[in-house]
Amino acid sequence: MMDLVTDELRSDILVGRFEPGDRLLEMPLAEQYECGRAAVRSALVALTSEGLVDRAANRGATVRRISVAEAIQITEARSALEGLIAAEAARHATAADHKELRSIIAKMRDSVGTEGAKEYSRLNGLLHRRLCEMSKHEIAAELVANLRNRAAHHQYRLAIMPGRAEESLEQHAAIVTAVVAGDPTGAAKAMHTHLHSVIDVLTRWGDA
Amino acid sequence: MMDLVTDELRSDILVGRFEPGDRLLEMPLAEQYECGRAAVRSALVALTSEGLVDRAANRGATVRRISVAEAIQITEARSALEGLIAAEAARHATAADHKELRSIIAKMRDSVGTEGAKEYSRLNGLLHRRLCEMSKHEIAAELVANLRNRAAHHQYRLAIMPGRAEESLEQHAAIVTAVVAGDPTGAAKAMHTHLHSVIDVLTRWGDA
DNA sequence: GTCAACAGGATCGTTGACAATCTGAACACT
DNA sequence: AGTGTTCAGATTGTCAACGATCCTGTTGAC
Numbered sequence: 001m002m003d004l005v006t007d008e009l010r011s012d013i014l015v016g017r018f019e020p021g022d023r024l025l026e027m028p029l030a031e032q033y034e035c036g037r038a039a040v041r042s043a044l045v046a047l048t049s050e051g052l053v054d055r056a057a058n059r060g061a062t063v064r065r066i067s068v069a070e071a072i073q074i075t076e077a078r079s080a081l082e083g084l085i086a087a088e089a090a091r092h093a094t095a096a097d098h099k100e101l102r103s104i105i106a107k108m109r110d111s112v113g114t115e116g117a118k119e120y121s122r123l124n125g126l127l128h129r130r131l132c133e134m135s136k137h138e139i140a141a142e143l144v145a146n147l148r149n150r151a152a153h154h155q156y157r158l159a160i161m162p163g164r165a166e167e168s169l170e171q172h173a174a175i176v177t178a179v180v181a182g183d184p185t186g187a188a189k190a191m192h193t194h195l196h197s198v199i200d201v202l203t204r205w206g207d208a
Numbered sequence: 209m210m211d212l213v214t215d216e217l218r219s220d221i222l223v224g225r226f227e228p229g230d231r232l233l234e235m236p237l238a239e240q241y242e243c244g245r246a247a248v249r250s251a252l253v254a255l256t257s258e259g260l261v262d263r264a265a266n267r268g269a270t271v272r273r274i275s276v277a278e279a280i281q282i283t284e285a286r287s288a289l290e291g292l293i294a295a296e297a298a299r300h301a302t303a304a305d306h307k308e309l310r311s312i313i314a315k316m317r318d319s320v321g322t323e324g325a326k327e328y329s330r331l332n333g334l335l336h337r338r339l340c341e342m343s344k345h346e347i348a349a350e351l352v353a354n355l356r357n358r359a360a361h362h363q364y365r366l367a368i369m370p371g372r373a374e375e376s377l378e379q380h381a382a383i384v385t386a387v388v389a390g391d392p393t394g395a396a397k398a399m400h401t402h403l404h405s406v407i408d409v410l411t412r413w414g415d416a
Numbered sequence: 417g418t419c420a421a422c423a424g425g426a427t428c429g430t431t432g433a434c435a436a437t438c439t440g441a442a443c444a445c446t
Numbered sequence: 447a448g449t450g451t452t453c454a455g456a457t458t459g460t461c462a463a464c465g466a467t468c469c470t471g472t473t474g475a476c
Contacts, residue, residue: 002459003265026428036461041428045250049257057211058428058467073347080288080348139281140288143351210429234458244430249458266437266458 005033006043013052013063014152020065024053051150064150068206071154072199078147079195081140082128086175086191087184088135097134098180104130105169105176112165121159127172131179158201171197213241214251221260221271222360228273232261259358272358276414279362280407286355287403289348290336294383294399295392296343305342306388312338313377313384320373329367335380339387366409379405 009029012018029040044061047053055061066074093101104127111119128148132141148155158164171194178186217237220226237248252269255261263269274282301309312335319327336356340349356363366372379402386394 025426036459037428038460042249042253045253046257049254059469060427070347073345076292076345077289077348077351080292081285084284084288137281137284139278139355140285143285147347233456244432245458246430267439268457 001035002039002042005035005039006046008033009043010047010052014149018063020063020153022063024061024063050146066151066153068202071151072202074147074151075195075199075202078144079192081144082195083188083191085132085135085137085140085144086179086187088137089131090179090182090184090187092136093134093179100130101176101179105173108169108172112169117160117165120165158198167197209243210247210250213243213247214254216241217251218255218260222357226271228271228361230271232269232271258354274359274361276410279359280410282355282359283403283407283410286352287400289352290403291396291399293340293343293345293348293352294387294395296345297339298387298390298392298395300344301342301387308338309384309387313381316377316380320377325368325373328373366406375405376402
């Protein structure tokens with residue numbers, strides 16, 4: 001029960017059921033998840049370590065608000081780590097993995113014009129997540145997953161930017177091409193250019 | 209009191225007061241730190257999120273044991289992140305920072321032949337930590353600090369290897385030279401070669 | 417009208433006791 | 447001897463209540 005509450009609360013924060021700045025009162029959460037205050041406290045401690053929750057002594061917890069400046073730093077760190085992941089994925093990916101990656105890119109290409117940004121965003125997340133798994137680099141994968149969670153809100157705002165999908169599609173395709181070619185340094189470089197283009201958008205966002 | 213216990217327990221694990229595999233029973237720890245079981249539980253949850261403690265449901269917590277393979281992955285992730293940090297440090301370091309870095313290198317050079325590996329290891333840690341602070345990159349610095357903690361045990365075994373200090377001294381000097389020169393890509397590269405030499409040692413260690 | 421002191425409410429932090437679960441050993445059975 | 451079973455001990459998970467702390471709105475003096 002204890003770990004379940006942690007997962008549910010994290011999930012509820014990530015999907016926006018709780019927004020940045022919202023207070024996370026122990027008693028109401030205990031009722032909502034049908035558990036005791038102890039389980040909620042445990043979850044809040046864990047999510048604080050993960051950087052998703054702010055906690056002040058005797059003043060309670062809130063959903064952590066990530067500034068644009070922080071989102072940029074998070075993306076910079078992701079760039080460093082996902083470069084490593086892309087390189088390792090290029091080394092370890094199997095033929096079946098190659099097929100799956102190409103299939104994801106194809107679906108992304110389909111969803112660009114037709115459907116809303118939601119499907120493209122889902123495929124985007126799926127691609128990055130599968131690359132993490134293929135890299136067999138558990139440490140880097142865990143850190144990247146955490147960073148992605150922290151900036152989830154900004155990622156979403158970025159995904160619905162007009163024209164953004166077209167731009168990022170080619171970058172994603174370049175990453176997959178390098179991984180399929182078994183080119184570690186090429187894959188890392190492609191990942192860097194992709195995430196640095198994200199940083200560019202965030203920077204312009206911060207100035208405005 | 210609650211957060212204090214977390215810090216004390218983490219510190220006790222890092223300095224080896226508890227060794228990998230040791231059980232962390234709630235009741236004895238509560239007596240040792242003169243607090244209630246709740247505070248200990250809270251600390252165990254937090255340290256589990258940090259990767260320092262293993263917890264199995266209803267079976268208690270132990271100090272996490274890091275294999276050589278994991279230590280290698282940790283160092284690879286550090287290489288990616290500290291490359292970023294070295295580059296940012298090269299951008300942001302002030303004249304006073306340059307002076308301090310050169311002073312640390314000088315002290316390292318002194319301690320190589322004369323004193324035991326303990327002083328060199330201390331300066332090594334200090335150098336990396338100061339670079340993290342100078343980079344002004346809080347996100348990367350936090351992640352690196354965590355990774356360093358996770359592999360603390362292996363770092364220590366590595367530090368007392370004969371001849372290791374001489375080899376790593378020149379690598380550290382190269383990093384500082386690039387940072388002082390305000391050369392971000394050079395600093396990142398120097399950091400990469402340094403940490404990849406650490407990975408080499410760990411790899412030979414793993415084979416043996 | 418402004419500011420400090422104060423009381424009330426809300427919320428967290430801590431404690432102690434109880435329930436649930438796991439571990440290991442003793443024991444019966446084949 | 448080997449295997450399955452039962453039971454006691456140890457340890458964690460959960461709960462309810464109490465005390466401590468902080469925020470808010472009000473009161474009163476100046």
